[in-house]
Amino acid sequence: MKFEIARDRLLDGLSDVMKAVSSKAAIPILTGIKLDVDEEGLHLTGSDSDITIQTFIPAEENGEQLIRTSQSGSIVLQAKYFNEIVRKLPTNDIEIEVSGHLQTHIRSGKSEFHLIGSDAEDYPQLPEIDDDRHFAIPADLLKSIIRETVFAVSASESRPILTGVHWQVQEGELVCVATDSHRLARRKTRLENAPEDDYSVVIPGKSLQELNKILGDSNEPVGITMSNKQVLFRAGHVLFYSRLLEGNYPDTSRLIPSEYKTDIYVNGKTLLQSIDRASLLAREERNNVVRFTADGSNVVEISSNSPEIGKVEEQVETASVEGEELKISFSAKYMMDALRAIEGQDIVIRFTGAMRPFILKSAEDDTLLQLILPVRTY
Amino acid sequence: MKFEIARDRLLDGLSDVMKAVSSKAAIPILTGIKLDVDEEGLHLTGSDSDITIQTFIPAEENGEQLIRTSQSGSIVLQAKYFNEIVRKLPTNDIEIEVSGHLQTHIRSGKSEFHLIGSDAEDYPQLPEIDDDRHFAIPADLLKSIIRETVFAVSASESRPILTGVHWQVQEGELVCVATDSHRLARRKTRLENAPEDDYSVVIPGKSLQELNKILGDSNEPVGITMSNKQVLFRAGHVLFYSRLLEGNYPDTSRLIPSEYKTDIYVNGKTLLQSIDRASLLAREERNNVVRFTADGSNVVEISSNSPEIGKVEEQVETASVEGEELKISFSAKYMMDALRAIEGQDIVIRFTGAMRPFILKSAEDDTLLQLILPVRTY
Known part of the structure; x- marks a missing residue:
């Protein structure tokens, strides 16, 4: 050579x-x-x-x-x-x-x-993948899909299947779901030239994070080919193979509430900064928990309290609060992850009560849903 | 309040x-x-x-x-x-x-x-320092003095006094010396408005590194006041106190050779890059040692060899080689530290033989001297 x-x-x-x-x-x-x-x-x-x-x-x-x-x-x-x-x-x-x-x-x-x-x-041979089960997504869209879901995979190996993101293709739509059983992220994407077959695979979160680093921000199509054990992403001159996780991904659809009692419309960035401040004093505590109170007015209160260090209270103006009054506690980290994933300015948070999971999404758009389980403190 | x-x-x-x-x-x-x-x-x-x-x-x-x-x-x-x-x-x-x-x-x-x-x-009181033993150095010059010497202090606590830089003021000159007993850095600075008294203190290397981060790159004077146990640097609105190291700093003047057998004039940056490459394969080895060979021509050879991984050889053009042929081995890290401290383009390296310490300095300027002890490999 x-x-x-x-x-x-x-x-x-x-x-x-x-x-x-x-x-x-x-x-x-x-x-x-x-x-x-x-x-x-x-x-x-x-x-x-x-x-x-x-x-x-x-x-x-x-x-x-x-x-x-x-x-x-x-x-x-x-x-x-x-x-x-x-x-x-x-x-x-x-x-x-x-x-x-x-x-x-x-x-x-x-x-x-x-x-x-x-x-x-x-040196090991490249994995063999049949080329007949194939679809494509623009690179920038694929990066968004990864960014909006992969953070919610489980970091623990106690249920290995939850360390991956569930990718399902059915009826021309790609649905990606990640959960660590305390929160969940779901992204739906309508596919052009969708494949006729249905797919259901679980891609390791770590693989998607590495793929995300390699992909450029162009709208060049990335070819995606799935087999039973491997997925191949093809972007320009780069081939990216990942093994798939084996096992059945749990049915997460029942987790998402079907009716809501309190809807809060708020600026996502303002809320993110407020939660970030409130979490400063909560970090040492076990769960990094902040309290969220809606008293029926257009202002919600974010607070946290660490007996050893001190406490913080903050009022956040909302666009509107609809429905019942609410006091709820949740992980500041999960909330910030979800708000960063949505990125949009105007979001809606939908609650079903202090002990029930709640969801966050863009006020204009249903494709991305973030769900968080509250923490019992009252 | x-x-x-x-x-x-x-x-x-x-x-x-x-x-x-x-x-x-x-x-x-x-x-x-x-x-x-x-x-x-x-x-x-x-x-x-x-x-x-x-x-x-x-x-x-x-x-x-x-x-x-x-x-x-x-x-x-x-x-x-x-x-x-x-x-x-x-x-x-x-x-x-x-x-x-x-x-x-x-x-x-x-x-x-x-x-x-x-x-x-x-909260503890500020250290008390008499204001009568005082001199001043422009901030940018003080930063240079620190940068050129502090890296050579010892990282080991086995001889605590060597973890500091020896600052001596005598006859209107500040002489700063640092050594870890394998290499030495010495910087001489002529003082304006020098104090009448002589000083001799040892300032912890860590203190000087922190001071360096705080000082700006201006030529505003930094006031320096020394007592027996503390030194105070005063820069604008900032007061920086450091305790001094106790004990006698060793006499390092005898370490510096008085005559040389081989003088090599070379571009400092070219040599630095060459040593950096040669050290790539030497890093895993105990001492990160590279070999340096001057055969009498105007070209010197840098090489290193790691039996498990491979070897590297490189020719470096010099401006001139004067004196005896030479084969010598030394720590690539010490050499790179010294070359970075000198920073100048044209440097001279003066050798007294393969087993004796050698010195590096700017070809134009005697204020900064770097000394390195070779490693015995032949």
Whole structure:
């Protein structure tokens, strides 16, 4: 193997595939990055067995020569060293050559590195996925869907299925649900060119977070292909594979109340800042709980009390309060997560009483719903 | 106590004094910040017993009213909470009032915090320092002096005196020396209006690092007053006290060679980048050692070798090499620290042989000297 490549392009590619590489890889070879070069270009592959990312750098792009291959071949190089070396090389022209016994030479300017590689034959194959169950979502929309739901997955492994986001495709609609059993996020998206089949898969939250970092903010379509054990996201030259979680995702639809007794219309950002302040004194306490009181007027009160430290009270103007008076307590963290996910200026919070779950959503839009279980303090 | 203050000015003051506050304070009251307000303005004080920082916000500045005091008084508030609360208050107008039993009310917009304060009588007094032993250095020059020396103090407590920087004033010159017994940094500065007395104190490296963060890049003079146990730096409205280290600082002058056998003139930045690359593969090894070879030509070779990972070799062009051929090994970290401290483009490295300490300095300027002990590998 022998080729020349522009350092900046190699760095871009490495920064994508490095996201899959873990320093605590179960299989030693997965601490490496696989390079496959031929006259078409260079494939880089990184994996931690759960996530596999492959990116392709073409030999030529828009008439510009990016890679000059003198000899095709493959090698696996220690990710940590290879990435650092490329980053610090003195010039933008890099030559990489593998001689006998996996000896890899990396040359740039008057600097020459010799790394001991591993045999590419020992690197795991890419997962096989049939291409017939397929749909596409623009990258920016996919990023929104991930951002609005993935924070609500469970951080605990006590129910592994809840560490993932449930993706269901049915009747031309994608419904994504995440819950840690204390709060829930649900996002519905109408699909163009929806697949005819129904899908129901559970994607690990960690995979979606990594995918989110790789996706750009363009509206370029991201192809999504699902099999029984794997999902593949295809964005431009990047392939992102994730294993799926096994098991049945719980039916969450019964959690969402069907009728409400108090509706509060309020500016989401104002409420977020107020909850953030009230939570300052509540952080040390077990649940980071704040109190929320609606007395029938157009003003609600946010408060919290830590006997050792002090207390805080704040009035928040609402657009309107409809229905019964209410005193309720909830986790400030869950509330702030939900308000950040909705992002919109005008939101509505719908309560069914102090002991029942309540929901938050945009005042104009039903596609995103956030649900929070209150905390019993009264 | 009752006063109104502009949030942004209070935040600026807090950010200075917070640098002295440690969450692991030995005396509980030192987890707090002391506020003293009267019609002149507000004093804020923070301390961890080693360092004490006091800043003053005047009631009026350039005709602008910054503080409106209705009732003078003092209180100590938990630093962590007070700082966070002020940062997140909804408006720039803050009212702080202490009612009976140290109850402190912090009001802004429709938000009201109640914090339980501590009695300001229990807060330690400021160190007493006679004002007669005094000199001044411009802030930007003082920052340079700190930056060029403090990194070389010892990180180990096995010889506590080496965790400080030795400051000596004699014959109108300030000489600052730091060493961890493997390398040494020495900075000489000619003083204007030097004091008549000689001084010799050892200032903890940690204190100088914190002082460096507080000082601005202006050429405003910083007043320096030394007593037997404390040093006081006075910069504008900020007073910065540090305790001094007790004990005799070792005589380091004998460490510096008086004659040299190989002089190498080289661009400091080019050499720094080359050492940085060579150290990539050496980091896992015990000493992070790189090899340096001068064969009599104008090119020196930097190399390192980690049997498990690989090796690197690099040629660096010099301006000139004078004297004997040389093979020497040293810590890449010490070399990079020294090169960063010198900062200049053209430097000279002076060697006395592979087993003897060598020095680095600017090719134009003798005020700063860096010395490094080599590592025996041949």
